[in-house]
Amino acid sequence: MLDLAGELRGWIEEGREFAVATVVAVGGSAPRGPGAALAVDSAGTVIGSVSGGCVEGAVYDLCLEALRTGQSVRERFGYSDEDAFAVGLTCGGTIDLLITPVTGQTRTVLASALSAAAGHEPAALALVARGPAELLGRVLLVRPDGTCEGGLGGHPDLDRVAAAEARALLEAGRTGTVDLSASAARGEPRRTESGGGAHCPGGLTLLVESNVPPPRMIVFGAVDFAVALARAGKFLGYHVTVCDARPVFATHDRFPEADEVVVDWPDRYLRRTGTDARTVLCVLTHDAKFDVPLLTAALRMPAAYIGAMGSRRTHEDRARRLRSEGVSERELARLRSPIGLDLGARTPEETALSIAAEIVAVRRGGTGAPLTGSNTPIHRDAAVPGRPAAA
Template sequence: MLDLAEELAGWIEEGREFAVATVVAVGGSAPRGPGAALAVDSEGTVIGSVSGGCVEGAVYDLCREALRSGQSVLERFGYSDEDAFAVGLTCGGTIEVLIVPMTGRARTVPAAALSAAARREPLALARVARGPAELLGRALLVRPDGTGEGGLGGHPDLDRVAAAEARALLEAGRTGAVDLSASAAGWGSSRAESGGGAHCPGGLTLLVESNVPPPRMIVFGAVDFAAALVRAGKFLGYHVTVCDARPVFATRGRFPEADEVVVDWPHRYLRRAGTDARTVLCVLTHDAKFDVPLLTAALRMPAAFIGAMGSRRTHEDRARRLRSEGVTEAELARLRSPIGLDLGARTPEETALSIAAEIVALRRGGTGAPLTGAKTPIHRDGRAGERRAVA
């Protein structure tokens, strides 16, 4: 749902009532992952998508019904061999969709989360996706400092455990489901006998959506290939920085689409800027005086991807120099070089596509092989759809 934050925050400001359908679980070759959402207002206006078109009509009708009834519902969609034209996913996967009417008091916490997300504030929104009907759709907003709003309506320990799990996913920048057992949430026979709160002997499932700043892509080397890669990085949703020690090349005029253009020695800037587990580092200089100190530092820092441009001969020379600087074989194994997938790329734009394709493949666990004739799944379960179980 947070992927529609700007639009839905606008609807809230306008006083519209609406229902939101959010993917909470996927299986097999499902087109979209957990957190993907579709919203319908009381006038029938629709935004977003949960399946890329396969079941949008049925989900639209469920949203309209939720607005009429005021009740949340969890619906499962899958492929039907008996009737290929039935409502379902023709791609062969399954998805579970939570439909929640955003009306009255039920919208208070989601509205706060949507407004904050639209302002680009980091937060996690935990909602009950599977469990007792009276808890379905209940929401808890959690901020990085541990403060929050709302509650899930069960045992007091439920909010405590949910907040801890939501904060863990927020710190990792991930969205996913969390399965809570009855004991993990503090439910037990004494609680049920007391008559307070909801008793859930089978536990429940939370969908935790994280809203975090976009991941960073740092492109080292203010060359023509970098200009094309900046455009590709922005297209993929990265905050893109170009860094080069040569002020005549590292200019805003040459890289108007970059978020930042930095004039500094690459290794010095990298140490100052720091990295995290989502950072992508692309070294396009293929000049030893820049590459070696930069990669020596980079290979010892957290990063999602570290790649360097150059021929195979350049790579061998670079690897020899890095070993002489004390880089271990385990550290060197993190380096993707020569950077990019084998697409036969020649132009800067084709090369940028090759690099972007490798970044996506590494992030999603893809092989880079043609899908035609392949037996591997088209859509893989990745970190974005991670499921956690808390016993």
């Protein structure tokens, strides 16, 4: 539910009564993953989505019922073969939802979690997604330093174990489920991160939502294509930086949607700012004196994606120069060049779309091929060690 932080934080500050339906498990092809949420206030105002529209009406009614009863409930929705118009997921998957009225201690803890999420402060929110009825919907907020707020309502050792598991997911930047066995209160948990919410009889299943700062997209080269790409990067949720050594081109007026515009030599800035496993690097400078030292550094740093603009001839020349600088074949294999997917793009906006599409495909493990006639799963994540899953 942290993806609704801005709106829900406002609801709490206004004193609204509301209930939240959170996706706690998915099966098969489902449009939203664990953590997606829909909220309804006592006046019937609704925000968010849990299914892209398939079951929203039924979930809306469940939220109003939770507000009336004050009780948390878990419901499953799936595809109905007998009646295609019945409430269900026509995509063929299943989703498990936890519907929780936000009251009492839950409201206080959620207010802190939403404030952290809205301020891009790292924190993990652990929610009891399966277990005894009296514990459903209990929440525990865990911060990177190990401090906690709230509790799961069981033995103090249960909170300690749950906090340790939530902190581990936070450090990895992951959102997923954790199973705590009946012996968790004695400090002996059994843990899974399947995202499917498998139940451990006699224990608890927690949904842990990790809030981490947005991943970075660094665009090198203050060209027209970069203007469009910065816009696309913001749309995808990246913190966008544009870097160019030429102050006349690298201006905030030209890149109003970028979070940062840096005037510096690209390779020097890259070494100075650093990267991580979620960082996306897009090299649009198209000039060997910038490209080669920049890519020599980039290909030896952690990054989720490294792409460089240029024709196939430019790429071959660039690769030759990089090899002469000592870049290995393994390092060179990380480079996406020419950058982007083959969409027949010509304009800056179309080119930005092709680059953004390739970034999504790499991030999610997609092929870039048309779904028509394909037998591959529509919804899946790339299994890349060390790369956080999307929240």
